[in-house]
Amino acid sequence: xxxxxxxxxxxxxxxxxxxxxxxxxxxxxxxxxxxxxxxxxxxxxxxxxxxxxxxxxxxxxxxxxxxxxxxxxxxxxxxxxxxxxxxxxxxxxxxxxxxxxxxxxxxxxxx
Amino acid sequence: xxxxxxxxxxxxxxxxxxxxxxxxxxxxxxxxxxxxxxxxxxxxxxxxxxxxxxxxxxxxxxxxxxxxxxxxxxxxxxxxxxxxxxxxxxxxxxxxxxxxxxxxxxxxxxxxxxx
Numbered sequence: 001x002x003x004x005x006x007x008x009x010x011x012x013x014x015x016x017x018x019x020x021x022x023x024x025x026x027x028x029x030x031x032x033x034x035x036x037x038x039x040x041x042x043x044x045x046x047x048x049x050x051x052x053x054x055x056x057x058x059x060x061x062x063x064x065x066x067x068x069x070x071x072x073x074x075x076x077x078x079x080x081x082x083x084x085x086x087x088x089x090x091x092x093x094x095x096x097x098x099x100x101x102x103x104x105x106x107x108x109x110x111x
Numbered sequence: 112x113x114x115x116x117x118x119x120x121x122x123x124x125x126x127x128x129x130x131x132x133x134x135x136x137x138x139x140x141x142x143x144x145x146x147x148x149x150x151x152x153x154x155x156x157x158x159x160x161x162x163x164x165x166x167x168x169x170x171x172x173x174x175x176x177x178x179x180x181x182x183x184x185x186x187x188x189x190x191x192x193x194x195x196x197x198x199x200x201x202x203x204x205x206x207x208x209x210x211x212x213x214x215x216x217x218x219x220x221x222x223x224x225x226x
Binding site: 034041042043044045048088090099100101102103104 | 115144146152153154155156202204214215216217218219220
């Protein structure tokens with residue numbers, strides 16, 4: 001059975017700090033790894049990673065995948081209170097986009 | 112573009128009642144997904160459709176749950192009879208599948224409370 005494990009479960013940082021969120025996985029048929037941000041509503045897409053070692057970047061957020069060690073990290077630099085959310089890691093492992101989600105990391109950024 | 116539309120946004124019902132959740136995917140998308148999210152279990156895939164056909168319903172918790180997609184622009188998730196443990200936020204998502212991963216766009220969710 002495919003598995004996604006995120007850590008830490010919860011994180012509180014001050015504005016301006018840099019955070020690293022971890023996602024490890026077990027999968028029989030890897031297609032891609034996805035990161036989502038969920039505030040008080042539906043998840044919104046951040047990144048899709050398919051190849052090892054290639055960093056995806058969007059503003060202060062970046063992510064990278066290691067397919068040999070089966071993990072991905074999501075970095076947020078110079079955090080802002082608007083970054084407070086649950087960050088979900090998800091694994092696409094099958095036909096027709098069967099996606100398995102991790103439990104999420106709850107990030108709280110305090111002023 | 113309207114995005115994925117779900118209704119109702121909130122529902123409170125009594126145990127034993129039938130509950131029907133509705134979803135309208137983004138026009139042109141050919142895959143539709145129903146998820147359930149709780150604090151304890153996170154986001155779980157219940158069922159997904161491709162071209163209106165159910166592909167995998169192994170995530171459906173039990174026979175009380177059923178889902179239909181009569182056409183490309185509408186899907187329902189029904190719980191009959193409902194139980195307090197069904198209380199959760201139910202998300203519908205859609206995507207356009209081209210043989211590789213495509214982003215799933217989520218609806219706003221339906222918050223269900225079963226008393």
